[in-house]
Amino acid sequence: MSSSSPITYPTLPPKLILTSTKAYFPPSRTISYLGSILDTKNNILPLLTSHRDQVCFVLIPDFLTIYPCAQTLTASNNLTSPNPSSWPIHLGAQNAFQSSTYGAYTGEIVPAALKELGCTVVELNHAERRRLLGESDESAAAKAAAVCALGMIPLVCIGELDKPKNTHGPLSQAVGLAMSQLTPQIEAVLRAVPPDAPVIFAYEPVWAIGAAEPAGVDYVGPVVQAIREVAGRARAGTSKAAEVKVVYGGSAGPGLWSGKTNGGNGLGKWVDGLFLGRFAHEISGIRAVVEEVVESLDKS
Numbered sequence: 001m002s003s004s005s006p007i008t009y010p011t012l013p014p015k016l017i018l019t020s021t022k023a024y025f026p027p028s029r030t031i032s033y034l035g036s037i038l039d040t041k042n043n044i045l046p047l048l049t050s051h052r053d054q055v056c057f058v059l060i061p062d063f064l065t066i067y068p069c070a071q072t073l074t075a076s077n078n079l080t081s082p083n084p085s086s087w088p089i090h091l092g093a094q095n096a097f098q099s100s101t102y103g104a105y106t107g108e109i110v111p112a113a114l115k116e117l118g119c120t121v122v123e124l125n126h127a128e129r130r131r132l133l134g135e136s137d138e139s140a141a142a143k144a145a146a147v148c149a150l151g152m153i154p155l156v157c158i159g160e161l162d163k164p165k166n167t168h169g170p171l172s173q174a175v176g177l178a179m180s181q182l183t184p185q186i187e188a189v190l191r192a193v194p195p196d197a198p199v200i201f202a203y204e205p206v207w208a209i210g211a212a213e214p215a216g217v218d219y220v221g222p223v224v225q226a227i228r229e230v231a232g233r234a235r236a237g238t239s240k241a242a243e244v245k246v247v248y249g250g251s252a253g254p255g256l257w258s259g260k261t262n263g264g265n266g267l268g269k270w271v272d273g274l275f276l277g278r279f280a281h282e283i284s285g286i287r288a289v290v291e292e293v294v295e296s297l298d299k300s
């Protein structure tokens, strides 16, 4: 890519349902998992296709299976080369190296290679990578810049470490404490990428990942609102500022979007989407979430 050619980014619809398989599945299971998502009998694809302008599903498999997943998506559309804009779902990666070029980076995966395979989204800074591999706000920022330079969208995970002691009564203190950790994570990334680059923040309270249930809607909602305000301030005054989306992850699953499991107090009114983990391992979990999101669109 020449330095003067303008970068174009994928267009995403208003609502996103994303799932990362982390390193849970053997490759064969990831391939059959994608097959089940695409199997119209499972009623995920028909719902997504009929609401294509409003919602999309992003599958984020491990690195080894991105290539066969891209081949499957290409073949399912009777295409001969990857053309993500015509795929029924988007493909993402779980990480990328912070270089915008190919080069001598043994063992790393550069964004250019992910782009060629058809990835549109690159997840960065997951809490597990921060804990296990020492990733930081600085590495997230450098990687996000490289991802944007290749015309992909960074999906940057942010989250506070500790569960708030008290989320009953006035929330301002708990939200303030969370934002003291989240604000530098947000600002580091938005400083590093061009203002016209779309960014997705996945708000994943670290204490809610791998838990029995997600963080409470009455807590997540105001935190998400505060995240939007910080992001808005970071991009204020810049011309052609692109959208910053905020999705929630951390034991998210069926019932959360609509509030079916929570007396009708759904998270859908606060966020642009959900980032699923374990509760999407069964196809029925994905279908239930897609149905809830689509139902909310039909009502609005």
Ligand SMILES: O=C(CO)COP(=O)(O)O
Pocket (backbone or CB within 6 Å): 020, 126, 204, 208, 209, 210, 211, 249, 250, 251, 252, 275, 276, 277, 278, 279
């Ligand atoms: O980390 C997550 C998504 O990236 C969430 O995982 P769980 O839904 O399994 O807690």
